[in-house]
Amino acid sequence: MQYRRFRAPDMQKAIRKIRDAVGPDAVIMSNKRLPTGEVEILIAIDYDGSMAPTASHQSAARKSAPAASTSSRAGQPSPSYQERIAQARSLSGSAASPKPKGEAYEVFEEAPVAQPNLYAEPEPAIQEDLSIRPHTQERPSPDEEKLRAMEKELEQVRRMLEQSQEDKQQAAAQASAVKRQTYDQRLHEQLKTLGLSDRVIDKIVSDLSLTGREEDWKKALSHLADSIPIRSSTEAFSGCIAFMGPTGVGKTTTIGKIAAQYVLKYGSQSVVLITTDTYRIAAHEQLRTFGRILNVPVEVVNEYTDLNEVLDKYSNYSLILVDTAGMNPRDRNLERQLAMMKRARGYLKKLLVLPCTSQRQVLKTVVDVYSQIQLDGCVLSKLDESASLGEAISVVIEEGLPVMYVADGQRIPDDIEPARAHNLISRAVYTAEQFGQLYGALKYGS
Structure with a gap:
């Protein structure tokens, strides 16, 4: 099993860099923010949560905590499984190989797998969700919050302007329809004085573009003559x-x-x-x-x-x-x-x-x-x-x-x-x- 450490300016870019480098099979072991402001994430590759801890991890744990091993052999209660996992993660940082130049991550080689202890008590798997997600969601900065607020206000203003434009167009259409109806009624009454039938009058009025002026009457008579x-x-x-x-x-x-x-x-x-x-x-x-x-x-x-x-x-x-x-x-x-x-x-x-x-x-x-x-x-x-x-x-x-x-x-x-x-x-x-x-x-x- 290999370990890699990725660094990026923020969590989203680090997650994107991990996905591009190793795909969705990576397991996030830990993450922290460095003094430089960057985010560092430790991942495991080809991780199998059902396997017992490796011999290298066990030996590292014994070296770092001899008292705990002695007490365990003496019949005292041994550290919990979660504590051993934390110790393994802390030791992995010190056992990491030098980072290659030009890369934002470090690679750790997996030690030879020790023979499993058949008499050891089974431990729960620590497999985590492989859909690489940050453990914590960063809050937007004050500038980003101001920018989002401005965008919302601009969207509201745009909608108000569009609604106002639609209202103006509807009002203009209604006013035009009222004027057209007024002109139609006036011309209809004038043509009615000639004794024309409603059918002929409607045909004459519908064929004309009325303006409400005296020329409407002249155009109506000319169109009537042409009919x-x-x-x-x-x-x-x-x-x-x-x-x-x-x-x-x-x-x-x-x-x-x-x-x-x-x-x-x-x-x-x-x-x-x-x-x-x-x-x-x-x-x-x-x-x-x-x-x-x-x-x-x-x-x-x-x-x-x-x-x-x-x-x-x-x-x-x-x-x-x-x-x-x-x-x-x-x-x-x-x-x-x-x-x-x-x-x-x-x-x-x-x-x-x-x-x-x-x-x-x-x-x-x-x-x-x-x-x-x-x-x-x-x-x-x-x-x-x-x-x-x-x-x-x-x-x-x-x-x-x-x-x-x-x-x-x-x-x-x-x-x-x-x-x-x-x-x-x-x-x-x-x-x-x-x-x-x-x-x-x-x-x-x-």
């Missing part, structure tokens, strides 16, 4: 067009306006008027009157004729306008009218006339009924009689129905023009302002 589907103005006042819709929406008047504008611009040689309204008494007389004034032919499609035959007859004309019977969406005869339009030539464009004076739900019902014939667009009529254009605008946006013409009066041929989105929104704002002033005057009697 309106519009047919190209180059397609207006040309081709083969059929006008459909309920009673009294202005189908025949719209045909008269378009025909008059075309005749004034290009002449009456390429215009023909066709009517399929044979359900009302003298329903086609108004259209015949337009034909006589404009000097254009007028054809009536009844149960004895076919619409496609009439269209083929005038296929070389530049403008063919077809008037249909105005019917309630719940009228049974409307199915026959729709079936005729379904069988019509593919080049026949079908436009639905929607009066801006009707309620939003009525307009939506009309669109749902006539949509089975694949409408190509619509005409917004009676803008001059309406107190709010938002209902009709909401329907065309929600249904995706392109607007081709807008009609705002009874004058022929002046009160009709191709649809333009921004002009329509400007008219809606103007109508809402005029109606608000009129309503205020009636309410307060001024």
Whole structure:
């Protein structure tokens, strides 16, 4: 068995040095602090606690304590086993071999093992915990305690700063949300004055980045105009067009306006008027009157004729306008009218006339009924009689129905023009302002 003595500035470094040098099989026999301030640890290598003390240890013990041996032989009580271990450890320091240069430990060679005394009383093993640990834990120095206290204080300050930053961010987010909600409500109320539906308003407001300034209103109106589907103005006042819709929406008047504008611009040689309204008494007389004034032919499609035959007859004309019977969406005869339009030539464009004076739900019902014939667009009529254009605008946006013409009066041929989105929104704002002033005057009697 070998002994080694290690020195280091402190206990942790000594333990680390022992672990690096001999591994975890070392047994710490003793440790002490030297006058120089270093820590010295004595360890045993290949230590077997079950073995009896060696002869060298016994002889060293006899030399150092002859009186004890004599007294023992004389029948006096012998020293305890723990005392003998302490004596062996003290003797090991004096019997150590010179320390090699450049090393912080000393090596002791194990003496030859004496034959065990079979009659000796068995002694307990002194095997200690091999997980090299210092017997005592050093207390930190005052400087280290101050440093740890400062680190704790700095950690607390850091946490306080982080919490304060999070609180500021949450407060800013809440303030921003409150401002956004305030701006949304204000803009929602402004758009509501135009008569727009909540669905359209929510879509407009959600698409905008609001600032709470006057520019929010302008951006909302511009975005609303961009949301309106519009047919190209180059397609207006040309081709083969059929006008459909309920009673009294202005189908025949719209045909008269378009025909008059075309005749004034290009002449009456390429215009023909066709009517399929044979359900009302003298329903086609108004259209015949337009034909006589404009000097254009007028054809009536009844149960004895076919619409496609009439269209083929005038296929070389530049403008063919077809008037249909105005019917309630719940009228049974409307199915026959729709079936005729379904069988019509593919080049026949079908436009639905929607009066801006009707309620939003009525307009939506009309669109749902006539949509089975694949409408190509619509005409917004009676803008001059309406107190709010938002209902009709909401329907065309929600249904995706392109607007081709807008009609705002009874004058022929002046009160009709191709649809333009921004002009329509400007008219809606103007109508809402005029109606608000009129309503205020009636309410307060001024």
